[in-house]
Amino acid sequence: MSQAASRFEINPLCVKGLRSRCRLKFLISWGVIWLTISTFVFLSTYLTLVEQELSSKADAAKAALPGILVIQSIILMLFGTSTVASGVAQERDEGLLDYIRMTPMSPTAKVLGYLFGLPIREYILFAFTLPLVAIIVIISGFSLLTLAHFYLVFFTSVLVYHMTALVVGTVSPKPRLASMMSMGLVVILYFALPNLSRVGITFFEFLTIRPTFLGLLQQELPDGLRARAELNGIDTFRPVPFFNGTVRPTLYTIMVQGFLIAVMFSIVYRKWRDQANHLFSKTGALVVFGGVTTFTLASIWSVVAQDEAYHQLFNPFGSMDSSSRIPQTLYALMMIGLMILGGTYLFLICATTPSRNRTLVGFRQMRRLGRSNIPLAADAASSFPLAMIMLTITALAGAAILMLAHSKGDYIASSPSAQSILTVLVLLFAIGLSIQALTERIALRAFGVAAFLLWMIPFFTMVIFMAAFEAYEVGFYVGQPFPPVSMGLALGWLLESTTPVSGGDVSSQRFLPTDDNLTFHPQTVVTAGTIGYAAAALVLQRMRLRHRRHLKGMQ
């Protein structure tokens, strides 16, 4: 054996996974189960089509491929994800993770060890199904290049799923909860959010293998399956609009999934360094917010700027005049962008705002070091500066889209009024800073309850007022505490303050509800909501500062 070969070591955590989860009895029993199911799926499709003379042997073999891919997805994405989440959570719960923490392996080796070691049985079971894929390729002459291309994206998706599970397992308090949380997060991240691609936020779609699966493989599938995919409007494997240009779909998938993997890796790294660390450092949170803003802005920008992107989204069947646009779509795009950035803001503020105890520890450390204040980037520092930067980025992104829409001339013919711009800015910062102050002043769990009571009760009341009594104006007043309502109304008012574009349907240039019987004064409602939120922000920020001063004085 050469010296290099003798020095080569498989990651010890992968070896551990191999030993503990891949004993022969487990592999035989699980292997028989999955091989039986896969063989059944293959033979039932292939033999039925061939024996019933419904298609050629090559097409019948191709038709069996999606079923095998679904089984592979179930093994790796469903079972593998659950195994990673519960495995890490269990080791943490029992104290075994401390042993691993204490070994001098590099953090990267530890993360990779868990990432591939825990679901190693699933990787082997996946390999058990590969002979069937080989048979399909031999019979059908399926393009190996296409298949390799597909599996590249498939495995980056698997990594994203397993990384999600690793994060959940690292932060979740109990193993069973970790398994459930990881499955829930997978459903949200990879099944629910991708639907946002239907309203212009392309990047969520590329968190999944759907574009590649339906876009790339369908080129090779028999006519029947291809036609069904086309009927469902599935044509996502094409250059992805990105600002004024396009990005190749595979590259885009790797960009999006790579970003997510990097974010999750940083979470695991921080948590393994010290379990008490926040999910993100202040700087890390800013990078994450910057990344989400870039992807969101690029998607919305491309729809506003590029005719092809616009028509792919809002006019997929080409029924509209190729040069015309509906101005209201600008409002929809901006609201969706705002919701995504708002959700990200809320998550990052919750993840980086120090608890009372953490702040107290921070002040004690500073006193010891003879400093008067906690460094801005420290976990114990206030999240106020971070909130200000994220809110400024959101405002700038909104301004960029408005300026683009104005210059494009298809949505608005003038800039919004100065009063409406100022009002929206004040409202945005007031909502953001209220949230920040509240999270810092009270415990995170209490914040969740407070947010539900302060946001959802007014929202539900608003819905009742509007649906049952058709009292829209009263409803909007009542619903102002719920940020999507107040921001939605303010943004609509801002867009209505612009000059409509000449020509086209006038009704499509209204951004707020209209009805002849509706006596509705958006400006008054928005102003009232803004004043209310500004007052709340001032009071809560004052409370926050007094609280910090109190903690600073404690020994």
Add this chain to the structure above:
Amino acid sequence: MIETTDIRVDYGDVTAVHDLTLSIDSGEVFGLIGPNGAGKTSLIRVLATLSEPTYGEAVVAGFDVADNRADARRQIGYMPDLAPVFKDLRCWEFLDLFAASHGIPRADRRRRIEYALERVNLTGKRTAMAGTLSRGMTQRLVLAKTMLHDPAVLLLDEPASGLDPIARVDLRNILRDLAADGKTILISSHILNELSEFCTSIGIMEKGRLVLSGNIDTIIANINTHRRYTVETIGPVAAAADRLATHSGISNIEPQGDRCTFESTLTDAETAAVLAELIQGGIVVRAFFERRRGVEDVMMQVGASEVS
């Protein structure tokens, strides 16, 4: 070998370790004693690089645990309270995982594993699943893992908790051997008298503070300036107590049933004379012995003074 300077560990309002300064020399076996919640585990976790102190410095085997974790970890063997194991690994696989994680070359690993198993008397359980071991064997297996990479410092958090008497004796013997090999051992325990048998120095923690530390013999000698004796008689002990009270060097006489304890400043010869006097006086003495105070008494004394 272990140096801490003003270590403080906070959990919000609760201060688990309060400005603790400690020095343990190379080759010492240091017993960390204290009631539950005294801060022993918090201190050990800081030394083991598993949590960061609020402030203060900790240096283990020459490496700062905050600034130089990787090097410090190579020198530390850590055994937590209620030490868990990977239940679905065989004993040798469990050890192999940590040998590989510490970068021990494959060629050397088998020998080290065999040696570690032999040292903790688990050679016969080499291929047994770790999850099937008894509590005592599990503790020994984790101890084998702890010393596998030949660390200079062993941090053992309550290694004897939950063990039956025989397993405790086994564990004590293993630790005694390790101490004889020159390892620096910091061991926390509430099985106090067992610690006194092989610790070279002790530290007593109370409410996060190190209230007493030093060489164990010196500490025990300091509290044994008054020797304490017990005399047991057949029949009532009152007559013996009366006779003892006539001696000026004897104090704190506590008769109870057929037993009487007292403190004495008399020499050995004088004490022997007192015993002879009792027997000649017609008192039927069943037993007469000195009870030297140990670690437990030190802790009770310190604890009582802290509370008062």
